[in-house]
Amino acid sequence: MSLLTGLVQENRGPGPIPTALVAHEGGHFLGTVSLIECDEDTRPQYTPWVAALWVEPEHRHRRIGAALVEKAVEFAFGTGTQRVYLLAGPHRHSYYARLGWSVIEQTEDGMFILARDTND
Template identity: 35%
Template sequence: MNIDFLSNHPDKINEVSEMIYKEFVVNTGSEMEYEDVVTHFTNTGTTTFPITLLALDNGELLGTVSIFENDLKIRDMYIPWLASLYTKPESRNRGVGQELVARTIDLVKELGFNELYLRTEDTSDYYRNRGWIYVETVADDRYEKIDVFKIKCI
C-alpha cells in the first residue's frame, strides 16, 4: 500500500469525490452539490490546506483522508483537522484507515503543528481506543452532539 497526495493523482479526483459525496454529503443531509465536492478536491495541495491523501494499491484506490484548516466553524481556534476519513468497504479491516491517519499525523507535524483535531458524531470510541484525547462535546446548527478529539503530533 502506498500513501500519496491526491494532487499527484488527478485521475482519482472523481472517484474520491463520489466516495466522499455519498458518505459525508448525502448521508448527512448536507445541501452541498456534487460539483462543489469535485471543485474542492481539484484544489487540494501538498503543503497548504486542504490536503487530501490517498491509500493506493497497484493504482487501485483503497481509501482517503483530508486535512482541513477548520472542520467546525464554532471552534476556529483548533487548527488543523483530520477530515473525511473513508475506506472502501472491501478494503476495511486491512489497516488502510490506520495508515492514512498515521501519515496524516506525520504530515501535520512536518507542517509545524503540534496537535491535530477531529470531529465525530458517532465514532468516538474508535478514536478514543486509538489514543485520541477527548476535548469537548459541542452542538452546531446541524448536530446536537459533536465530540471533538485531538492527538499530539510528536
C-alpha cells in the first residue's frame, strides 16, 4: 500500500471527520487537503485540524492551496464546529495569516498553531 493510498483510507470513516478534499481540472490532479481530528498529539483538546495541504508544483501560485484550505474550513464549520486549527512551520505561518488564520500558540519545537473561528 502506498503512502497516498494509506492516507486516503484514513479519510474514509463513517463521520464527516476525517475527510479529504481534492482539487482537479478534468482528470488532472491539482492538490489536496485534509480535515482531521488531531494534528498535534500534545494538544488533543484542539480539534479539528486542517492538515496535509499539497498542491502539485506546476499548479502553485494559482491560489489552489488557498481555495482548498478555505473549503476545508467551510466544511468544518458546516459540521457545527466553532474553531478549526492548523499546524504550520516557521516558514509557512505568515501564508496562513494572510488567509485569515491567527497564531494562538508556538510549540516547543518552533511550530505554530493557528486557528480560525466561525466569526472570523
